[in-house]
Amino acid sequence: SAKKAGRGRILAFHHGLEDEINERRFIEQELRHALADGVLSVFYQPIVAGDGLRMVGAEALVRWKHPVRGNIPPSVFVAVAEQAGLMIELGEFVLRRALADARDWPELFIAINLSPIQVRDRGLVRTVAGALGDSGIEPSRVVLEITEGVLIDNPEEAKQRLKELRGLGVKIALDDFGSGYSSLSYLRRLPIDKLKIDKEFVSPLGRSANGGVILQAIVALGRALGLSVLAEGVETEEQRLLLRLAGCDEMQGYLFARPMPASAFLDVTRRGIVLAGPPAADDGEDF
Numbered sequence: 116s117a118k119k120a121g122r123g124r125i126l127a128f129h130h131g132l133e134d135e136i137n138e139r140r141f142i143e144q145e146l147r148h149a150l151a152d153g154v155l156s157v158f159y160q161p162i163v164a165g166d167g168l169r170m171v172g173a174e175a176l177v178r179w180k181h182p183v184r185g186n187i188p189p190s191v192f193v194a195v196a197e198q199a200g201l202m203i204e205l206g207e208f209v210l211r212r213a214l215a216d217a218r219d220w221p222e223l224f225i226a227i228n229l230s231p232i233q234v235r236d237r238g239l240v241r242t243v244a245g246a247l248g249d250s251g252i253e254p255s256r257v258v259l260e261i262t263e264g265v266l267i268d269n270p271e272e273a274k275q276r277l278k279e280l281r282g283l284g285v286k287i288a289l290d291d292f293g294s295g296y297s298s299l300s301y302l303r304r305l306p307i308d309k310l311k312i313d314k315e316f317v318s319p320l321g322r323s324a325n326g327g328v329i330l331q332a333i334v335a336l337g338r339a340l341g342l343s344v345l346a347e348g349v350e351t352e353e354q355r356l357l358l359r360l361a362g363c364d365e366m367q368g369y370l371f372a373r374p375m376p377a378s379a380f381l382d383v384t385r386r387g388i389v390l391a392g393p394p395a396a397d398d399g400e401d402f
């Protein structure tokens with residue numbers, strides 16, 4: 116009967132929910148251990164100039180290889196860290212590791228993601244200042260990537276904090292622009308230096324005619340506001356050419372290179388890289 120089927124559905128829903136809660140608890144416990152044991156790592160993905168030929172920087176991306184589960188994606192465990200009160204610790208780990216590693220490639224900038232939880236934290240400016248001082252990295256080489264999520268709770272406080280960070284000499288990038296609910300008004304409301312256009316806007320390039328028109332408009336708008344514009348998720352040669360025509364300042368994506376461990380990244384910088392080419396085969400290092 117319909118009633119029976121309905122009950123079954125509810126039961127299934129409860130099971131699913133329970134599994135989800137157990138899974139979250141498991142990840143949270145394991146993440147506490149991973150942080151304490153220092154087993155997380157940071158990978159680096161090259162960022163190239165608008166011509167797509169010269170490397171100008173790298174984005175730091177946290178990685179976790181669980182002994183039993185294997186690679187757990189940051190989209191999963193960063194969210195758990197945020198909910199479990201572990202994000203400040205996780206964020207400071209990435210910040211310090213990335214700044215330390217970046218000493219080995221002094222000619223490049225280093226971009227580091229900040230969770231909205233970190234931006235809300237009153238201690239952030241002191242933490243960043245301390246990590247900059249300890250690493251000896253020139254602040255102008257550092258880009259902190261934020262998302263529109265920083266505006267949710269207390270937009271005035273967030274703006275103030277970003278201004279203080281800029282006061283240290285670092286740059287601020289608005290990440291994932293165009294995804295989710297981001298609106299053009301954020302571009303005026305936030306003190307930022309750089310716009311990272313989400314891959315959602317890059318992937319239709321070459322597949323549909325108006326995909327290119329929207330992207331061109333975003334690039335033009337960003338530049339008119341005095342922002343440097345970077346396109347994320349560049350996977351094809353056709354996309355690279357269209358982005359170059361649109362006047363994009365920088366690009367990042369599998370077409371050039373996947374995220375890789377610091378040692379491999381250092382090799383790439385030393386070889387004086389020819390990045391443009393077919394996407395690297397997945398060697399199992401990244402996921």
Ligand code: C2E
Nearest residue numbers: 176177189190193209228229230348349350367368369374
């Ligand atoms: P994000 O900051 O937008 O980072 C870019 C993501 O796109 C990375 O995924 C990168 O591996 C992936 N990517 C790069 N090029 C391409 C491409 O050509 N095609 C496709 N399909 N993907 C590409 P990843 O490393 O899995 O990170 C996912 C998200 O997790 C990040 O998005 C960021 O929001 C978050 N995250 C990663 N590391 C950190 C961290 O240290 N701190 C914080 N707060 N968040 C982090």
Ligand code: MG
Nearest residue numbers: 174228260290
């Ligand atoms: Mg990012």
Ligand code: MG
Nearest residue numbers: 290291311347
């Ligand atoms: Mg992004």
Ligand code: MG
Nearest residue numbers: 291313314347
């Ligand atoms: Mg993204």
